[in-house]
Amino acid sequence: MSFKVAIVGRPNVGKSTLFNRLVGRRIALVDDTPGVTRDRRVHAARLQDLRFDVIDTAGLEAAAAPTLEGRMRQQTEMAIDEADVVLFMVDARSGIIPDDQTFAELVRRKGKPVILVSNKTEGRGAEAGVFDAYSLGLGEPVAISAEHGLGMPDLRDAIADIMGDKIAEEEEEERVRPSNNEPLQGDDIDPEAEEPEYDSGKPLSIAIVGRPNVGKSTLINALLREERMLTGPEAGITRDSIAVDWTWRDRPIRLADTAGMRRKARVQEKLEKLSVGETLRAIRFAEVVVVVFDATQAFDKQDLQIADLIIREGRAPVIAFNKWDIVENPQEMLAELREKLERLLPQVKGMRFVTISAETGRGLDRMMETVVETHKVWNRRVSTGRLNRWLERATQMHPPPAVSGRRLKVKYITQIKTRPPGFVLSCSRPEVMPQSYVRYLINGLREAFDIYGVPIRMLLRTSDNPFAGKARDKD
Template sequence: MSFTLAIVGRPNVGKSTLFNRLVGKKLALVDNQPGVTRDLREGAGRLGDLRFIVVDSAGLEMVDDDSLQGRMRRLTERAVDEADVCLFVIDARTGVTAADEYFAEILRRRARHVIVAANKAEGKAGEAGALEAYALGLGEPLRISAEHGEGMDDLYRALVPLADRFAADNVLQEPETDVDLPEGGDFDDEDDSEAWRPTADRPLQLAVIGRPNAGKSTLINKIIGEDRLLTGPEAGITRDAISVTTDFMGTPMRIFDTAGMRKKARVVDKVEKLSVADGLRAVRFAEVVVVLLDVEVPFEQQDLRIADFAETEGRAVVVAANKWDLEEDKPQKLNELREAFERLLPQLRGAPLVTVSARTGKGLDRLHSAILKAYEVWNRRISTAKLNRWLEAMTEAHPPPAPGGRRIRLRYMTQVKTRPPAFVVMSTHVDKLPESYERYLINGLRADFDMPGTPIRLHFRDQGTKNPYKAKANKISQSGALSKHKDRQKPKGSG
C-alpha cells in the first residue's frame, strides 16, 4: 500500500459511506443521524489499480474542550497529521457552511495534501453546493456520490499523481533487505509443531469484549502504547468494532475493540443495536476472545452471556478482571473471582483468568502469556494412536452404560479438525449415550491432553452392531466355496 488517505469533514456528510465504498465492504456503521462514527477506522482501500490505507474519522466539531466531541476532534486532527492525503468531504446539498470554512483553514495549515469532495452531488440538487466548494481555496472540488458510486473515476485521477510521487519516495527510502541464501538455495523448514505461532503475515486475531465502561478501549491503548482509541468516563463511547494491528510483546496481533454489550432489553437505540451486531461479528472473525470484567462488579449476568457466546462460537477464551489497581484486599478478591468463575462458567473450566489494570498497564505480561497459551491449545492436534489408547483407558476406568441390557461400545476415535479441537467417536447405540458420559470424556480430554478452557467439540457416529469384518469373512468363504465347486466340475483324470 503506497499511501494513507484520511476522510475528514463535518458530521453526517457521508464519510463512512465513502469509506465503505473504497474498502468494498460495509465495515463502518452508517446511519442518518450525525455523529455515529467516533473512533478512527482503518481499511484496505482499492480504487482501480491503486491500493492504499483509508481512514474513516469522526465528524469535525467546533469544540476545543475535554468533552466527548472535543476528544473526538483531537483524534481526527491526529489522523490529519499522520495521513499522506486528506479527502475533505462536504455536503453538496447543504452547501459550504461556516464550519466547513473553519475546518478548511485547519486543513490548509496541517495537511500535506488536500482533495475536496462534494458528496451527495448526484442530480441537480448538489450543483450549487459543488460550485460553492471552489470558495474554500483548496483546489477544484470533485463531484461524487458515495451512495451511488458516482465520481470515483475523478477521485482516481486525482490520486494517481500523488500515488506515483509517494511510490518514488518509498523506493528512495527503502532499506537494504537482501539476505544471502545458504548453499542449496533455501532455508531449512521450521518444525511443524511451531506452525501455529502468529506471524506478521498471519497475525493473531484478538477481540476484546465486555459490558460498557469495563475499560476495553483503555486496555487496547495501553497494549499498543498510544491513545489510538477514544476513551473517557462515559459508558458506550465505542460504537464501531475497530481493529488495530500491533506487536504485543513480540507477538503480531490484530486487536478488535468492540462496543459494550448491554442486556438486549435495554438496547433500544438503532445505532447501539448496530454497534452490538458489529461486535458480535468481530467475535466470529476472532481467534482468541478476551472477556473483560470490571473487578468491582464481576460476573454479572451479562458477563456470563458474553462469555458463553464466545464459547458457543468456538473461540479460545481468556477472562481478564480489569481495574485491579483499585482493589484493596487482592488475595481475598482473587479467591472470590476464581470460585465464581468455576461455579458460574463450568463450560470454560480451566480457561485462563488474569487480573490487569488497563490504566497502569500492570498485568499485561500475564495477559499476553494467557492469550498465547489459549491460542496454542486452540490449535492443538492429537494423534489418532494416542486418542485410541486414551479412549480404551477411559472406557475401562468408567464403562459406558448398558441401557436395556445392551452395552454401548466406543470403538474408535480420531480428531477431525482444530480451531477449536473437534473429535469423532465411532460408537454403537449413539442415541442411548447420556450427556453425562460425553462430559466425562470432554473433561478427560482437557485434563489428560492439557487443553484447559478451550471449546471442545465431541461428535458420536453410530457404527451400529454390524461386524466390520463380516463382509470380508463372507467374501473369503464364498471364494472357498467357489473353488470347491470348480474342483468338482473338473473331469476325472485331468490335472
C-alpha cells in the same frame, strides 16, 4: 510505496460511505444519525489502479478539548497528521455552512495536500452546492456520490495528480493487501498426521469484548502505548469494531476493539443494534477473545452471557479482571473470583484468567502470555493412537452405561478438527448416549492431554452395519 488518505469533514457528510466504497466492503457503520464514527479506522483500499491505506475519521465538531466531541476532534487531527493526502468532504445538498469554513481553515493550517470532495451530487439541486464549495478556497471540488459510486474516476485522477511517483503499481492478484481478519471456522486435520509443533511466529487475531465502560479501549491503548482509541468516562463511546495491527515480542498481532454489549432487552436503538452486530462479527473472526470484566462488579449476568457466547462460537476465551488497582483486599477478592469462575462458567473447565489494570499497565504482559498459552491449547492436536490408548483406560475405569437393558459400546475416538479441538467418538446407538457420560469423556480428555480453558467439541457417530437392510438367507 503505499500512501495514506484521510477522509475528513463535519458529521454526516458521507465519510464512512466513501470509506466503505474505497475498501470494497461494508466495514464502517453507516447511519443517518450524525456522529456515528468516533474512532479513526485504517484499512487497505483500492480506487481503480491506485492502492493505498484509507483512514475513516469522526466528524469535525467545534467543542472544548475535555468533551467527547473535543476528544473525537483530536483523533481526527491525528489522522490528518498521519496522512499523505486529505479528502475534505462537504455535502452538496446542504451547501457550505460555517462549520465547513472553520474546519477547512484547520485542514489548510496542517499543510497537507487537500482534495475538496463534494458528496451527494446524485440528486437535483446538488449542482449549486458543488459551485458553493469553491468558497472554501481549497481548489476545484470533485463531485461524487459515495453511495452510488458516481465520480470515482475524477477522484482517482485528483489523487494521482497529487501523489505522483508515490503511487504503487502492483500485479492484479496483489491489488489489495490481504486482511488478517478472515473467518476461522476450525481446521480439518489428517487423523494419521503427526502432532505438529506450535508456530509461535504466526499472526494472531485477538478481540477485546465486554460490557460498556469496563475499559476495553483503555486496554488497547495501554497495549499499543498510544492514544489510538477514544476513551473517557462516558459509557458506550466505542461504536464500530476497530482492528489495529500490533507486534508483541516479534509476533504480529491484530487487535479488535469492540462496542460494549448491553443486555438484549436494553438494546433498542438501531445504531446500537448495528454496533452489537459488529461486535459479534469481531468475535467470530477472532482466534482468542479477551473478555474484560470490571473486577469491582464482576460476573454480572451480562458478563456470563458474553462469555457463554464466546464458548458457543468456539473461540479461545481469556478472562481479564480489569481495574485491579482499585480493588481492596486483593487476595480475598482473587479467591472469590476464582470460585465464581469455576461455579458460574462450568462449560469450559480450567478457563484462564488474569488480573490487570489498563489504566496503570499492570499485568498486560502476563495477559498476553496467557493469551498465547490459550491459543496453543486451542490449536492442540492429539494423535489417534494416543487417544485410543486413553479411551481404553477410560472405559475400563468407567464403562459406558446400559440403556433399555443393553450396554452401549464405545469403539474408537479420533480428532478431526482443531480451533477448537473437535473429536469423533464411534459408538453404538449414539442417539441414546447420556450427556453425563459424554461430559465424563470430555473432562478425561482435558486431564489426560492438558486441554484446559478452551471449548471441546464431541461428535457421536455409529459405524455403518454392512448387513443392514439385507434379509437373512432361508434354506
